[in-house]
Amino acid sequence: GEEVAQTPKHLVRGEGQKAKLYCAPIKGHSYVFWYQQVLKNEFKFLISFQNENVFDETGMPKERFSAKCLPNSPCSLEIQATKLEDSAVYFCASSQSQGALNTEAFFGQGTRLTVV
Amino acid sequence: GNSVTQMEGPVTLSEEAFLTINCTYTATGYPSLFWYVQYPGEGLQLLLKATKADDKGSNKGFEATYRKETTSFHLEKGSVQVSDSAVYFCALSPLQGAQKLVFGQGTRLTINP
Secondary structure, three states: OOOOEEEOOEEEEOOOOOEEEEEEOOOOOOEEEEEEEOOOOOEEEEEEEEOOEEEEOOOOOOOOEEEEOOOOOOEEEEEOOOOHHHOEEEEEEEEOOEOOEOOOOEEOOOEEEEEO | OOEEEEOOOOEEEEOOOOEEEOEEEEOOOOOEEEEEEEOOOOOEEEEEEEOOOOOEEEEOOEEEEOEOOOOEOOEEEOOOOHHHOEEEEEEEEOOOOOOOOEEOOOEEEEEEO
8 A cells, every 4th residue: 555554543452451453564665663652752663574574673572562564464563461551652664675775664643552 | 872862842933933943863873864743643754854964854844954063953944834733753764774763752843823
């Protein structure tokens, strides 16, 4: 598609429940990124993929967060046993690397996760 | 390490006022620099970018110049409109491949008619 599509738009989970978020990158883009935006606007990088391979996972909380980008499927970000502090807007972005040049990252509309 | 520091907000201006939002960065090597804008309830949109020293990015009346000597990328607009009200994020991305964006903390801009 021509835009990064994130679903669902809103997600409410009780503490301890699982949350799964989806992202379809722009067709032809090789890189996918997940960011977490918390209340004070701060963007925290979580993980990136180059096609289906993890490229950089330095921002991922190891214990409860996992992510995948499988061929012919939307990418996903899963949070096991959600906590109140996981409440945030999760943004997915995709980009098309062109060797040494940085290309624009296109962002989706985000999924607002509320843990109650 | 890489980091971005931008002007604390919120910033409130009257329509047609001059806008400056300061942004400075720390980076190894020669990063690309970006300004993103987030309108209420929406995702991030790229506003402008610059990929090397002395480049000027511009879009929709906004401008920013990549200043390597002062490690800055300040955002300016000569005459703001109510529709410019949004949160503005300065960001950098290291050279060589698709790297994660490092964002500043965001500056909320409100323009009053």
